[in-house]
Amino acid sequence: MLRDEDREILxxxxxxxxxxxxxxxxxxxxxxxxxxxxxxxAVSSLRAPDRHEHHAGEKIPAAFLLRPxxxxxxxxxxxNPLLNGLTSACRVHLIFRHQNEVDATYFGKLVKLPELSSxxxxxxxxVPMQFQDGHDLVTLVDESDSWQDGEQQGGSEADGTTDSTTxxxxxxxxxxxxxxxxxxxxxxxxTVNEAKAAATGSSESSAQANGSTHxxxxxxxxxxxxxxxxxxxxxxxxRIVVRDIITSVQFFTTEEQLMEAASQIASAPxxxxxxxxxxxxxVKVCFPLPKKPFRLAPxxxxxxxxxxxxxxxxxxxxxxxxxxxxxxxxxxxxxxxRLHGLAGNLECGGTPATRLLLSADLxxxxxxxxxxxxxx
Numbered sequence: 001m002l003r004d005e006d007r008e009i010l011x012x013x014x015x016x017x018x019x020x021x022x023x024x025x026x027x028x029x030x031x032x033x034x035x036x037x038x039x040x041x042a043v044s045s046l047r048a049p050d051r052h053e054h055h056a057g058e059k060i061p062a063a064f065l066l067r068p069x070x071x072x073x074x075x076x077x078x079x080n081p082l083l084n085g086l087t088s089a090c091r092v093h094l095i096f097r098h099q100n101e102v103d104a105t106y107f108g109k110l111v112k113l114p115e116l117s118s119x120x121x122x123x124x125x126x127v128p129m130q131f132q133d134g135h136d137l138v139t140l141v142d143e144s145d146s147w148q149d150g151e152q153q154g155g156s157e158a159d160g161t162t163d164s165t166t167x168x169x170x171x172x173x174x175x176x177x178x179x180x181x182x183x184x185x186x187x188x189x190x191t192v193n194e195a196k197a198a199a200t201g202s203s204e205s206s207a208q209a210n211g212s213t214h215x216x217x218x219x220x221x222x223x224x225x226x227x228x229x230x231x232x233x234x235x236x237x238x239r240i241v242v243r244d245i246i247t248s249v250q251f252f253t254t255e256e257q258l259m260e261a262a263s264q265i266a267s268a269p270x271x272x273x274x275x276x277x278x279x280x281x282x283v284k285v286c287f288p289l290p291k292k293p294f295r296l297a298p299x300x301x302x303x304x305x306x307x308x309x310x311x312x313x314x315x316x317x318x319x320x321x322x323x324x325x326x327x328x329x330x331x332x333x334x335x336x337x338r339l340h341g342l343a344g345n346l347e348c349g350g351t352p353a354t355r356l357l358l359s360a361d362l363x364x365x366x367x368x369x370x371x372x373x374x375x376x
Contacts (some may be wrong), residue, residue, distance in 0.1 A: 003371045005088050011037075011051065015035075016036075018035060020035075021054050023061055025259045030061055031061065032062065032063070033061065033062040033063070034062070034063045034065065035062060035063070035064045035065065036067075037064065037065070037066045037067065037100035058096075061162065064090070064106055065092065066086055067069030068083065068086070070098060070100060070103045070331055071083060071102060071128060072100065072102065072103070072104050073181060077102065078102065078106050088109060089276040089278075091277065092275070092276070092277050092278070093107075093111070093274075093276040093277075094273050094275055094276075094285075095107045095110070095111060095265060095271075095273060095274045095276065096268065096272075096273045096275075097265060097266065097267075097268040097269075097270075097273075098265055099266055101266075104265045104266040105258070105259075105261075105262045106257075106262035107262075107274075108258055108259070108260075108264070108265050109262075109277045110257055110276065111263070111265075111274050111282040112257055112282075113258070114281055114282070115257075115281065115282070116195075116250065116254060116257055116258075116359075117257075118254075119251060120251060120252045120257065121249060121250070121251060121252075122256075123250040124246050124249055124250075124253045125246065125247045125248040126244040126245065126246055126247070127244070127245050127247050127251075128243070128244055128245075129240070129242070129243060129244075129245050129253070130240055130242050131241045131242075131243060132164055132238050132239065132240060132241075133240070133241045134238075135236045135238055135239060136232060136237050136238075136239050137235075137237075137238070138231070138234070138235070138236075138237045139232060139234050140233045140234070141230065141231070141232055141233075142229075142230070142231040142232075142233070143228070143229070143230045143231075144228055144229050145226075145227075145228040146223045146226070146227050146228065147224075147225065147227070147353075148223070148224070148225045148226070149224045149225075150222065150223045150224070151221075151222045151223075152220070152221045152222070153219075153220045153221070154273055155234055157215070157216045157217075161212045161213075165208045168358050181221055200367070218359070222356075228340075266299045269286070270289065271285050271286055271287045271289050272284060272287075273285055273286075273287070276310040286308075305330040324370035
């Protein structure tokens with residue numbers, strides 16, 4: 001396994017070779033390149049070739065794609081010069097989710113800085129109010145409609161019977177007696193008149209009458225009436241308008257806007273990122289999630305996964321720790337022999353040489369340089 005110092009040395013060597021070739025290739029022979037650097041912190045101590053004299057202001061047709069795994073892998077954190085230089089030099093930034101507070105705040109400032117505004121409204125207090133906006137001439141119509149419908153039906157029936165009997169009976173009986181005297185003075189005559197009458201009578205009468213009457217009458221009546229009226233009247237009616245009046249406005253502070261961007265970065269779902277392009281702003285992009293082609297055939301998927309794992313682990317990049325230790329020990333022995341040979345050649349030429357002792361122990365952090373006399 002390579003230590004951090006070894007990885008840093010190799011990364012700087014490869015990048016220096018690329019930059020040397022890019023700057024020293026004739027202009028007519030140059031072609032565009034793309035450099036992918038995974039783990040930018042490994043080249044944090046890079047010192048680019050000195051091109052201030054020969055390559056001042058010269059540009060090379062190369063595109064650098066850098067993937068820093070957060071800010072905490074750089075020496076000094078967010079104060080690292082390389083991190084800040086890359087942030088300011090790169091025009092396109094693709095920022096995925098960062099759960100670390102320092103990383104989310106740092107990249108949140110990067111994507112939110114072009115959009116900061118002291119006039120971004122946080123809350124508006126609105127109160128509805130009524131206003132009179134002139135008058136309207138309105139014609140009022142008063143319309144009434146009345147109707148009446150009635151039906152009446154009736155009848156009467158009467159029966160009568162008359163029966164009367166009259167009977168009259170009477171008896172009359174009377175007696176009359178008349179007596180008178182008449183004297184004549186001259187003749188001395190006296191006349192006596194006497195009359196007597198008696199009468200008896202009786203009468204009887206009888207009458208009987210019978211009668212019967214029957215009377216029937218029927219009456220029917222229906223009435224229907226309808227009436228209505230319509231009255232037009234013009235009047236001026238005030239026109240009322242209701243408007244929301246802003247009584248107070250509250251704005252977002254700079255810290256609130258930056259923390260809002262940091263919160264969005266920390267809570268971004270899987271497959272989402274923020275694409276920031278210098279001079280154009282920030283947009284939210286989504287990437288398609290990997291599909292599961294073997295979800296309906298798990299046994300076949302497991303078989304394919306095993307075959308892929310065997311193919312990958314057979315490559316030298318995925319060697320075991322024992323194989324890497326053996327290769328490192330062999331490389332160390334070969335390097336020591338090579339250096340000892342070079343030291344012998346220099347000694348034969350009359351130049352004092354030093355002897356290099358290398359240890360194959362991976363746990364030793366230092367290499368010791370001894371002179372020839374000290375080694376003896």
